[in-house]
Amino acid sequence: MTISQQAASLWPQGKRGCMALAFDLDGPTGDAMLNGTLWQKADYFTFGAYGPYRALERILDLLDDHQLPATFFIPAWVVENWPKQCQAIVGRGHEVAYHGYRHESFYAISAEKQLWVMQKSREIFWQFLGIRAEGFRTPSGDWHPETPAMLLEAGVTYSSSMRGDDRPYLISVPGYERPLVEIPGRWEMDDYASIAY
Numbered sequence: 001m002t003i004s005q006q007a008a009s010l011w012p013q014g015k016r017g018c019m020a021l022a023f024d025l026d027g028p029t030g031d032a033m034l035n036g037t038l039w040q041k042a043d044y045f046t047f048g049a050y051g052p053y054r055a056l057e058r059i060l061d062l063l064d065d066h067q068l069p070a071t072f073f074i075p076a077w078v079v080e081n082w083p084k085q086c087q088a089i090v091g092r093g094h095e096v097a098y099h100g101y102r103h104e105s106f107y108a109i110s111a112e113k114q115l116w117v118m119q120k121s122r123e124i125f126w127q128f129l130g131i132r133a134e135g136f137r138t139p140s141g142d143w144h145p146e147t148p149a150m151l152l153e154a155g156v157t158y159s160s161s162m163r164g165d166d167r168p169y170l171i172s173v174p175g176y177e178r179p180l181v182e183i184p185g186r187w188e189m190d191d192y193a194s195i196a197y
């Protein structure tokens, strides 16, 4: 059996494929905005804050119109600062998943700091949204070798961080029986690359 035949046989009821709609509600947490002088500049801050203040509501209405469920990856700092907007995402039936605290690069920070970010995210999601998220997207698209084990320990069952396929695949984690499910994104399917610049 070839790989494509194998994949085709997995779709139920004659379906030929599927798609996951995912939005990163980063707000103004881009690294350059939080860690440098850009944080002090109102135009850059509002550029990011437009997401939770205005764009989110429009996206939620659009998803309602088409009865489409989606996933929102949100830095926990955004949940703290826009709690009502983030509660509306959960209230309207969508999934919310982890995306760092302040949109950290998981490659650039230590294992201890990564653990702190995950613990802080779990606390904030529980406190403001009443949920334990199952999904995680690394803000910078990379991580350390120890990150997958840390994610499993934090109750995460899937990641959407990597680029290794156009179908989901499994990441085996040394020392753990259960693998991490990876639902990869593709740059050509990501509007950031074409719109942000």
Ligand SMILES: [Zn+2]
Binding pocket: 024, 026, 099, 103, 139
């Ligand atoms: Zn992001």
